[in-house]
Amino acid sequence: MNAEGPVELPGATPPLPLSIWVVAWASVVGQAELLLRRGPQVGDVGSLFLSVVLGALVLGYVSAGVVRARTVRFVLAWVVLVLAVLGELVELVSVDDLGQAAHAVVALSTTAVALAALASFRRSDWYAWQRTRPSTYDGAPIGQLVAIGVLVGMLGGIIGADDAGRRGRDGLDVRVNVAER
Template sequence: MTALDTRPAIDRLPTAAWAMAWLFLAGQVCALVVRGPSSSGAPWILASIALTVVVVRWVADGVLRGRTVRLVAVWVLISAAASVQLVDLLIGPADVERVLSLGFSAAQLAALAAYCSTGYFQACRAGRAAPRSVLAPLLLIAVASGFLGGLTEPAAPVSSSTVLRVGL
């Protein structure tokens, strides 16, 4: 058996990557159901959607390919979100949105950790490029997640109707 035979295949994504993608999408669906669509003006909603789709897709591509800066940014953002949500849940009332948000953040952290421990991820970190066709389905889920993130009402009340935000 040669060294080539023992290398992990990168022609299909690991289950942890799929779990991560679906968890992010499900989190955005729940946020949209709980908070509703944004009350900003139509041009701002469209701009928020477009900007969020571009950012989320770019970050997702970097995470799936094991790019250090984007991967670290996601670790930091999800960890910070989970920490803030935990504190918020401990000092505030335990409503459905708070419990769901913390649950999704914890599950997303677990899925990210599982993904980072796969042979696929290690192969990407070692410089083996995954074919675009392998990443395409998950990047479509990322685009859908970004679309919903840009469409959803912000968690904190906003006093102006001109709000441009990136809902990650």
């Protein structure tokens, strides 16, 4: 028997694709860049703790669902990444200086890499196999990927508000004047 490359055995589980690791690490880099740009939250420790715990729980749960190809969590990841790309494009065209432009390019790049890797993951053998709903104990362990998701959530909980938020404003002014006639 002459076989080039790995031999697929009936019932064998596919390996975790590299693309899901790219999604995970691009997300870490994106959150780290945002933390460097905005700094940590300032204020009450209870609020910071709650934010970190909630971020870790939500991102851990969503990460596990994405790796296991669960539709709702996978679509949620897509929506978040697409909205992030759109927001970062708007930020890129509205920068005031070179430093802001560099941050905007890094943010857009990491999100675009994560989005492209998520698209690649969607086409992987692992994803197709996970759609058959195998036991959670079958296949490669996903604990490290979920841990990276938890880390991303924790970093998100630590990140402070942008400059407009620190001044008590969200950067958007809406004024409605209603005049009686």
